[in-house]
Amino acid sequence: MTDLRATAATPRASVSLALCGSGGAGVMTAGNMLLDAAAKAGWYGLMVRSSGPQIRGGEAAALLRFGTDAIDCLDDRFDALVVIDWQNIHRFADEIPLDGASLIVADPDQGEPPEAYLACGARHAKLPMKQLAKAFPGSWPNMVALGLAAGLIGVPAETVRQVVTRSLKKAGDALAASLAAIEAGIEAAREIGAGLELAAPPARTASRWLVSGNEAAGFGAIRGGVRFVAAYPITPATELLEWLAPALPKVGGVLVQAEDELASINMAIGASYGGVPSLTATAGPGLSLMTEALGLSVAAEVPIVVVDVMRGGPSTGIPAKSEQSDLSIALWGLHGDAPRIVVAPNSVADCLATTQWAVHLAERLQAPAIVLSDQFLGQARAVADRPADVAFIGERLKATASGDGYQRYAITESGVSPMAIPGTPGLAYTADGLEHNELGIPSSGAADHRAQLAKRERKLVAHDYGTQWADIEGEGELAVLTFGSCTGPVREALARAKADGVDVRLVSMRLLAPARPKLLAAALDGVGRVLVVEQNHGGQFFRYLRAEFDLPGEVASYRHPGPLPIRPDEIHKRVLEWSRP
Amino acid sequence: MTTATAESAATLAPQAYKSEYKPIWCPGCGDYSVLSAFTKAFAALGLKPEELVVVSGIGCSSRIPAYLTSYGFHGVHGRALAAATGLKLARPDLTVVVAGGDGDGYSIGGNHFLHACRRNVDLTYVVMDNHVYGMTKGQPSPTTEPDWVSKLSPAGTGVRVFHPLVIALAAGANFIARAFSGDPNGLAAILAEAIRAPGFSFVEVLSPCVTYRPEQREWKREVRPAPVGSTDDPARAARRILTDDGFNIGVLYRGNRRPYQPPIGKSTAGVADLEKGFER
Numbered sequence: 001m002t003d004l005r006a007t008a009a010t011p012r013a014s015v016s017l018a019l020c021g022s023g024g025a026g027v028m029t030a031g032n033m034l035l036d037a038a039a040k041a042g043w044y045g046l047m048v049r050s051s052g053p054q055i056r057g058g059e060a061a062a063l064l065r066f067g068t069d070a071i072d073c074l075d076d077r078f079d080a081l082v083v084i085d086w087q088n089i090h091r092f093a094d095e096i097p098l099d100g101a102s103l104i105v106a107d108p109d110q111g112e113p114p115e116a117y118l119a120c121g122a123r124h125a126k127l128p129m130k131q132l133a134k135a136f137p138g139s140w141p142n143m144v145a146l147g148l149a150a151g152l153i154g155v156p157a158e159t160v161r162q163v164v165t166r167s168l169k170k171a172g173d174a175l176a177a178s179l180a181a182i183e184a185g186i187e188a189a190r191e192i193g194a195g196l197e198l199a200a201p202p203a204r205t206a207s208r209w210l211v212s213g214n215e216a217a218g219f220g221a222i223r224g225g226v227r228f229v230a231a232y233p234i235t236p237a238t239e240l241l242e243w244l245a246p247a248l249p250k251v252g253g254v255l256v257q258a259e260d261e262l263a264s265i266n267m268a269i270g271a272s273y274g275g276v277p278s279l280t281a282t283a284g285p286g287l288s289l290m291t292e293a294l295g296l297s298v299a300a301e302v303p304i305v306v307v308d309v310m311r312g313g314p315s316t317g318i319p320a321k322s323e324q325s326d327l328s329i330a331l332w333g334l335h336g337d338a339p340r341i342v343v344a345p346n347s348v349a350d351c352l353a354t355t356q357w358a359v360h361l362a363e364r365l366q367a368p369a370i371v372l373s374d375q376f377l378g379q380a381r382a383v384a385d386r387p388a389d390v391a392f393i394g395e396r397l398k399a400t401a402s403g404d405g406y407q408r409y410a411i412t413e414s415g416v417s418p419m420a421i422p423g424t425p426g427l428a429y430t431a432d433g434l435e436h437n438e439l440g441i442p443s444s445g446a447a448d449h450r451a452q453l454a455k456r457e458r459k460l461v462a463h464d465y466g467t468q469w470a471d472i473e474g475e476g477e478l479a480v481l482t483f484g485s486c487t488g489p490v491r492e493a494l495a496r497a498k499a500d501g502v503d504v505r506l507v508s509m510r511l512l513a514p515a516r517p518k519l520l521a522a523a524l525d526g527v528g529r530v531l532v533v534e535q536n537h538g539g540q541f542f543r544y545l546r547a548e549f550d551l552p553g554e555v556a557s558y559r560h561p562g563p564l565p566i567r568p569d570e571i572h573k574r575v576l577e578w579s580r581p
Numbered sequence: 582m583t584t585a586t587a588e589s590a591a592t593l594a595p596q597a598y599k600s601e602y603k604p605i606w607c608p609g610c611g612d613y614s615v616l617s618a619f620t621k622a623f624a625a626l627g628l629k630p631e632e633l634v635v636v637s638g639i640g641c642s643s644r645i646p647a648y649l650t651s652y653g654f655h656g657v658h659g660r661a662l663a664a665a666t667g668l669k670l671a672r673p674d675l676t677v678v679v680a681g682g683d684g685d686g687y688s689i690g691g692n693h694f695l696h697a698c699r700r701n702v703d704l705t706y707v708v709m710d711n712h713v714y715g716m717t718k719g720q721p722s723p724t725t726e727p728d729w730v731s732k733l734s735p736a737g738t739g740v741r742v743f744h745p746l747v748i749a750l751a752a753g754a755n756f757i758a759r760a761f762s763g764d765p766n767g768l769a770a771i772l773a774e775a776i777r778a779p780g781f782s783f784v785e786v787l788s789p790c791v792t793y794r795p796e797q798r799e800w801k802r803e804v805r806p807a808p809v810g811s812t813d814d815p816a817r818a819a820r821r822i823l824t825d826d827g828f829n830i831g832v833l834y835r836g837n838r839r840p841y842q843p844p845i846g847k848s849t850a851g852v853a854d855l856e857k858g859f860e861r
Contacts, residue, residue: 036861039861040861207860208860208861209856209859209860209861210859210861211859215859219855219856219859222852222855223852227671227845227846228667228670228671228845230667247855249843249844250848250850250854250855251848251850251851251852251855252845252846252847252848253845254670254671254843254844254845256666256667256670256843258663258696259692259693259695259696260692262659262660262663262692262693263660263663263666263692263693263696264663266656266657266660266663266664266667267663267664267666267667267670268667269656269664269667270636270654270656270663270664270665270666270667270668270671271667271668271670271671271672272667272671273654273664273668274634274667274668274671274672274675275671275672276671276672276845278667278671292657293656293657293660295657296656296657300654300656383861386856386859386860420652422631422632422634422652422668422672422675423631423632423672423674423675424631425629425631426631427631428630428631428650428651428652428653429652429653430646430647430652430653430654430655431653431654431655431656432647432655433655433656433657434655440647441602441647442644442647442655
């Protein structure tokens, strides 16, 4: 990975820009169009949505980053802040760091920039967006802002026009007005002359996608074979379910809205018992409600996939902001000895392959698989190379032979027992969450309990998870160990450290449970110091690693909770500081 | 009964639906008769055991799946209707019967009861109501009288009883009946009708708990056939259900709502087509 930091006055490898305004001002629409236009023109990009707590009408920010190389995280700072109006925009001050080299473009008729922004010494340019839009009846200030932003980073005007023409679904005067407003914005950018133009886009080596992690996870589920989804809406997982709702019927599947998360997980388990690979998606509060039924999936050995799009917790927490704080409940949150699979995608695009893998693992191992995504991965939209196809398909070991004495929970070497699907003659059995013998008949006997506990553990730990279990990059005696959405900023930080002459190994664990200490030990071979990076307050990943794995040498933790993302610069600094003997 | 089912009824005797496992129930429990009525109804309908799934939650009556030779699913407390809904939507070819008790269905599972009624998936829900939690040894349930004294409610609950039939009607159940375990043949006939009826069928079965509610042995003297047949008019059904004394037996309401069953297994496009929306 190349160093994406900006270098002054030359075309840039990466530019970060925030579009802000009150809800209804259309900053998300403008941001999406800009991302779409940049994608069409050949750049990579990322857009993170941030908004206030109001359902509609609160402040909103589209946090955008564009570049000549794949982008997996936001940068440390923003090159430009474009503000349609200032209503409560000061609330984003922490999320939109500016400095003396930044540019603020704001509408002077909408008030002065708050002190929080001016204090950093950023250049302030004025553009009366509302007034300009009024000159073209039927257009809106966000179209002026779109033209301005496109002009600042150098997206060709013609590409912007094409994207707007396609997405506005307007024609005649209304479309012409919007295009004129965009043109006025582009003209203003030229006058401001900020020097923020992106370097020429790279040649396309693969087809490009514009996709959110939630959409990618939904597609991964379908590719893995999921054909039944039970849905209960919850921020920030809802879009995953909304993407699946029209998609599933196209491939012969069905989505049903449940009355609560207790119902959604049990519906999915019921459908899976019927032989149809099944999934539900939720966030922390929903996962908490689902834990009892996840235990049923463990005990009755009914495969199920739960995508947990993590948000700030505990309790209702911070619903629309990212945090990696559901790790502990995913790893430990069931009563009894309940082995389960926990996997974590580590980029927006990886939500596809990792969810597809989760379906494969759940079906193969007849166990629950939790996919730990998060609000950043789920709701961010990324322009990325089309992810490579992976072959993971949900294939369940099914019982077919008819005969007396079918043992649904037979003790096998692998721990996996052939499962009879209703409709198969001669193999009828009762799936049970009560402890049972090999036939499935309830048993409270010590021998049955031990044998079933051991089999359910064995099938997970005996499985060969291949190379998919982690991304391991670089060499060195130092290693950063992380998972999920922290991988993007860590990877970028380590590229910077390498440019400084410090080699650090990256291990991003995709398989979090079952713990595979030997795999990690091999990945850390030769490492003397380990830094564990995660986005939560309590160090849940650090504590898990200390409990279940043998880590070499010195082990340190770097962490902070949401809503602020882990940024490359803080990891870069920490790594340099910590690399000194 | 139609000719077709009468012919196929010859294929299996009721006994063929009874598994070899001995129930955990107390001697004299009403649920033995419900089990027997299930086997009679299944035989009368000529259902193949492999195409029938009995789904339950937790409680004495929820043990019933293992006592049958059909497929069974014994899930967690209160969630039988949710599991059965997922199963039926994913596998509309199966006949799905849900069984359980008053605590499982009306208390911890109350929300699912409401939504199963309004969703109207083609399921048959049989509640063996004995007005008590038996498995935990005698605590009041939603259908327990407010002055019934127990260790957990030394002064009675003081809380009015839940009225499952009228709630099922208000929530949209398509078929509503009350039956009595002491009349296994009558119960079997009602169960067969309920299974045959499209949409969500609800059968409230008075099934005495002779251990914790021995006074329920008197139910056999109190039950009587409902004085009139079923109606498809919800207002009339509501009036009848609200004004009877809880012992009228028979089919009380038969609606004509279309069951909820989105198509499944009929694909119209390939998986690869779905990624077209992502391409730029």
